[in-house]
Amino acid sequence: MLRRELFQLAAAGTLASLAPAQTSSASKKARLRTAICAYSFRKDLASKSMSYEDLVRLAVDLNVDGLDLTVYWLDTADATLLPLRRLAYRNAVEIYSISVRTEMCKPAGAERDKEIAGLHKWVDVAEKLGAGHIRVFGGKVPPGVTTEQASQWVTEILKTGSEYSGSKGVILGLENHGGITEKADTIIKIVKAVDSPWVGINLDTGNFNRNAYQQIEQCLPYAVNSQFKVEIRPGNDDRQVHADWPKLVNMFADSGYRGYFALEYEAKEDAKVAVPRLTRELNNLVAKTRA
Numbered sequence: 128m129l130r131r132e133l134f135q136l137a138a139a140g141t142l143a144s145l146a147p148a149q150t151s152s153a154s155k156k157a158r159l160r161t162a163i164c165a166y167s168f169r170k171d172l173a174s175k176s177m178s179y180e181d182l183v184r185l186a187v188d189l190n191v192d193g194l195d196l197t198v199y200w201l202d203t204a205d206a207t208l209l210p211l212r213r214l215a216y217r218n219a220v221e222i223y224s225i226s227v228r229t230e231m232c233k234p235a236g237a238e239r240d241k242e243i244a245g246l247h248k249w250v251d252v253a254e255k256l257g258a259g260h261i262r263v264f265g266g267k268v269p270p271g272v273t274t275e276q277a278s279q280w281v282t283e284i285l286k287t288g289s290e291y292s293g294s295k296g297v298i299l300g301l302e303n304h305g306g307i308t309e310k311a312d313t314i315i316k317i318v319k320a321v322d323s324p325w326v327g328i329n330l331d332t333g334n335f336n337r338n339a340y341q342q343i344e345q346c347l348p349y350a351v352n353s354q355f356k357v358e359i360r361p362g363n364d365d366r367q368v369h370a371d372w373p374k375l376v377n378m379f380a381d382s383g384y385r386g387y388f389a390l391e392y393e394a395k396e397d398a399k400v401a402v403p404r405l406t407r408e409l410n411n412l413v414a415k416t417r418a
Contacts, residue, residue, distance in 0.1 A: 158385040159376070159413045162186075162193035164354055166226065167392035167402050172200040179211055186220045189406045193221040195262070195354065195389035198252065199228070208255045215257075222256045223387060224300075224352055225249065226329075230266035231281040232307055239284060246288045246299075254295045260352050261292065262300050262329040265307040265317070277307050282320045293325035300329030300352045303342070311335070311342035318349050327351030331391070332375055333358055336365050340374070347382035354391040355409060357401075376412045388413065 163186055171177035179201060186194055194215065201207070215222045227249045233239040246263070253261050263285075268277040285299060292299050301314060308314040318326055328349040333356025335342045340361055359370040376388070390406055392398050 155383040155385065157380040157383050157416070159380060159416055160192040160387045161406065161409050161413055162191050162195050162223065162387040162389040163189065163402065163406065164195040164197060164226070164389040164391035166197040166199075167390060167398050169197070169199070171398070172197075175200075180214055183211070183215050183218055183220050187218050189403055190410060191220075191390075191406060193223040193387050193389070195224040195226055195352070195387070195391075196222055196256070196258070197226040198249070201225075201252075203248075203252050205255065208252065212256050222258050224260040224262060224389070225253050225256065225258050226262035229263045231264070231284040232266040232268055232272070232277040233280055233284065235283075239280070242284060243287055246284075247291050250288075250292045250295050250297050253297050259296060260298045260300055260329075262302050262352065262354075263288075264302055264304050265314070267306040274307065274313060278313060278317050278320075281307055282317050285317070285321045285326050286323065289321060289323040289325040293323065297325070298351050299326050301326065302329040302331055302354075303334045303346065304331065305334065305336070309336065311345040315345060315349060329354065332356050332370060333360075333391075333393070336360055337363055340378070343375070344378060344382075347379065347384060350379075350382075350384055350386065352386055353379065353384070353388050355388045356391055357394050357405065372409065372412055376409075376416055380416045 163182060165172060165182055168177050179196060182194055212222065229242060229246060231242060233242055249261055265281045268274060289299055301308060301318060303314055314328060318328055328346050329352045330343060330346050330350040331354045332343060337360050339359045357370060358367040360367055388409060390402060390409055392402050392405065
């Protein structure tokens with residue numbers, strides 16, 4: 128094959144890799160990986176009885192591939208971030224994502240500018256940790272503001288934010304987290320309006336307040352990360368039941384999802400007891416899907 132043809136193929140592959148998830152996920156073979164979400168150990172991290180370094184070691188012990196680091200308790204000085212990245216690398220654990228708080232239902236002005244500046248800060252943190260993804264929130268719709276207007280504000284912030292995150296190779300995953308992202312239709316509309324290869328959906332399996340399986344299925348073509356919960360609201364009300372993980376894993380696999388399932392534990396049992404047991408369960412399900 129001529130060198131020119133090789134370059135043409137390489138360029139085509141690069142463009143395909145940057146295409147939005149929704150344009151190609153249905154036609155590709157799934158590639159599933161497991162992870163721990165730091166938020167599962169929020170009490171321990173807040174009290175400093177557990178460190179982020181401990182999470183790296185735990186990932187090794189539980190045989191998961193990655194960590195989704197909720198950053199609420201993270202010191203962002205280089206003296207902390209760079210050794211943490213080194214520790215993860217030396218243990219073959221990928222810090223593939225960080226999860227941050229954002230409030231994007233903001234009109235143009237000082238408050239929006241502050242949100243964008245904060246988002247840029249977290250993109251820089253992600254880059255230093257080697258993370259290719261940031262989970263973000265859309266936020267609450269302000270009183271007197273329509274869903275349509277608030278969606279436009281979120282779209283505008285994500286467009287601006289994705290220009291910077293894309294320059295650093297970092298994807299922004301908008302989570303279905305109530306508020307403006309309460310319904311699949313709205314979150315999909317926002318992501319499509321942003322129209323960037325650097326923006327997708329961080330699909331939390333436990334956050335839809337009704338008809339969860341149907342709404343998850345709607346979002347799957349746009350998913351760039353997933354956080355797996357123990358409980359789900361499957362009906363046309365807000366009643367929670369134990370999530371059908373085999374069903375969920377198969378749904379993701381059938382959609383061609385390529386990415387992580389980050390266990391985000393929020394139930395009552397002690398996370399140090401529950402997370403190892405649930406991680407084994409999730410690992411086994413993913414292993415069966417890979418086979």
